[in-house]
Amino acid sequence: MSKTLKLLLIAGARPNFMKLAPLAKAIQNHNARPGNGDILIDSRIVHTGQHYDTQMSQVFFEELGIPKPDFNLEVGSGSHAAQTAEIMKRFEPVCLESTPDWVLVVGDVNSTMACTLVAAKMGIRVAHVEAGLRSNDRTMPEEINRIVTDALADFLLTPSQDANENLEREGVPEEKIRLVGNIMIDSLIAHLKKIDSGAALKRFSLKDRGFVYVTLHRPSNVDSKETLGPIVEELSMIAKQWPVIFPIHPRTRKRMTDFGLAFEPGAKVNLIDPISYSESITFTERARCVLTDSGGLQEESTYFGTPCLTLRPNTERPITVTMGSNCLTTVQSLRSDFQIILKGPARCGTVPPLWDGKTAERIVAALLSA
Numbered sequence: 001m002s003k004t005l006k007l008l009l010i011a012g013a014r015p016n017f018m019k020l021a022p023l024a025k026a027i028q029n030h031n032a033r034p035g036n037g038d039i040l041i042d043s044r045i046v047h048t049g050q051h052y053d054t055q056m057s058q059v060f061f062e063e064l065g066i067p068k069p070d071f072n073l074e075v076g077s078g079s080h081a082a083q084t085a086e087i088m089k090r091f092e093p094v095c096l097e098s099t100p101d102w103v104l105v106v107g108d109v110n111s112t113m114a115c116t117l118v119a120a121k122m123g124i125r126v127a128h129v130e131a132g133l134r135s136n137d138r139t140m141p142e143e144i145n146r147i148v149t150d151a152l153a154d155f156l157l158t159p160s161q162d163a164n165e166n167l168e169r170e171g172v173p174e175e176k177i178r179l180v181g182n183i184m185i186d187s188l189i190a191h192l193k194k195i196d197s198g199a200a201l202k203r204f205s206l207k208d209r210g211f212v213y214v215t216l217h218r219p220s221n222v223d224s225k226e227t228l229g230p231i232v233e234e235l236s237m238i239a240k241q242w243p244v245i246f247p248i249h250p251r252t253r254k255r256m257t258d259f260g261l262a263f264e265p266g267a268k269v270n271l272i273d274p275i276s277y278s279e280s281i282t283f284t285e286r287a288r289c290v291l292t293d294s295g296g297l298q299e300e301s302t303y304f305g306t307p308c309l310t311l312r313p314n315t316e317r318p319i320t321v322t323m324g325s326n327c328l329t330t331v332q333s334l335r336s337d338f339q340i341i342l343k344g345p346a347r348c349g350t351v352p353p354l355w356d357g358k359t360a361e362r363i364v365a366a367l368l369s370a
Helices: 014-032 058-064 080-098 110-121 141-152 161-169 183-192 197-203 225-239 250-259 277-286 295-304 334-343 359-369
Strands: 003-011 039-047 102-106 125-129 155-158 177-179 212-215 244-247 269-272 289-292 308-311 326-329
Touching (some): 003 014, 003 080, 003 110, 003 359, 014 039, 014 183, 014 359, 058 277, 080 110, 102 110, 110 141, 125 359, 155 161, 183 277, 197 277, 212 225, 225 250, 277 295, 295 308, 295 326, 308 334
Parallel strands (some): 003 039, 102 125, 212 289, 244 269, 289 308
């Protein structure tokens, strides 16, 4: 007689959806496989609604082939405290109804920490995918989420060796840690097989390796005129030399309007609405350079070897700097760093170990063995 392992898979914000897709597929494959150890996995998806805009949420479920969520908490926006509290209030009844063996959380958003807190207090085991990443900057809300989640989680599934070392340094027992690789790369590799990258370039009249791909959304970059103004100015200078494709986050667009900011006349900036995952992959792969403050794009550009400038003083993914194609930059050094990249090779860096498209399979195997 088969046994059943009951999982709740938590997704709240756009980066979570890319990580959930390969997990859902790996679980489906396990259940369909003869000789699966007579353990079936009953997985249910909880969408907290932290990202609720169609372009930021629903379209990703459709594009990535993720099953319709079994639960949608529809928490919406709010301050960090209000959003975290609302997720906790709405997630507790889901746990009572579902009685899961494990709650599996991914990444470092408010949903990750909030659902971990609820599960831990209810005595439900928590597995954290992307555990151990650290920027060592506690002014970042994501860093607080990472630290709290890892402190409470029962199983810490890490993307790279530096994450293991961070957890060991914090006193986490070795038996709770499992190096499984980068789940984001699973989605990327699966998508590469079915996208027409030429169509996205043609849509915006872009040439292969002839443009700069920009994404900026972090509060430290966009929430004040003193920081966003100089960024717009520097981008205007870059865009006079190279076309810039900039899918602008709703938050960033609002800030530009509020602050009365605009790109200089003659700057070739394609300021567009948020794009699909397929188009984002295309732009990351085919750009001459990526400028971002996103953790995911640091990883994806490293996989492709596309030179990446990360507009942050630190990164929780240092392996993208030590092994990959990533370089930290500031507004003050952006122009000179950009010129250095243009003088260098169009592709650089090395793909880290276990960034091979098989992380979801390793996660499923790890959960079954646990």
